[in-house]
Amino acid sequence: MQVLQVQLEVGPDPAEVGRARRWARSRLAGSGIGDDEPLAETLILLISELVTNAVVHTGCPAVLRMLFGGPGVRVEVADASDRAPARRQAAGDDTGGRGLELVDGLADRWGWQREGAGKRIWCEIDRAEKSASDGATDGPQENHPSMREPRVYL
Numbered sequence: 001m002q003v004l005q006v007q008l009e010v011g012p013d014p015a016e017v018g019r020a021r022r023w024a025r026s027r028l029a030g031s032g033i034g035d036d037e038p039l040a041e042t043l044i045l046l047i048s049e050l051v052t053n054a055v056v057h058t059g060c061p062a063v064l065r066m067l068f069g070g071p072g073v074r075v076e077v078a079d080a081s082d083r084a085p086a087r088r089q090a091a092g093d094d095t096g097g098r099g100l101e102l103v104d105g106l107a108d109r110w111g112w113q114r115e116g117a118g119k120r121i122w123c124e125i126d127r128a129e130k131s132a133s134d135g136a137t138d139g140p141q142e143n144h145p146s147m148r149e150p151r152v153y154l
Contacts (some may be wrong), residue, residue: 082121
């Protein structure tokens, strides 16, 4: 199986999030995932959340990677901060604090791992649609790599 990996360096500026979304949209189209597909919208939302977290919460540059191949699409965002991603409990009127909850709700799998002096957070979306009756939910779990191992793409 062949895997295509593309990546974009993202600067530590919130304006970079929009650039990352535009770049990702063009790469999705190049991989055969149309703009009008629900998968594309879900991936763009996940990318937006992960890049925003990296830029806003670390103040460091980041690298966005997308891997196409196998049963789905994998998104990774690596940054130089050693701070672990942390879920927050957003109140109803809060304008932030829901990013990792969105990732958990939309991705089929996600997690993070230390990488050098920094970290890499990843998520995967399967291309096959799941039906509501197939028990598609994993239930609440810690998303540390020891609990949810990522697929290995060769």
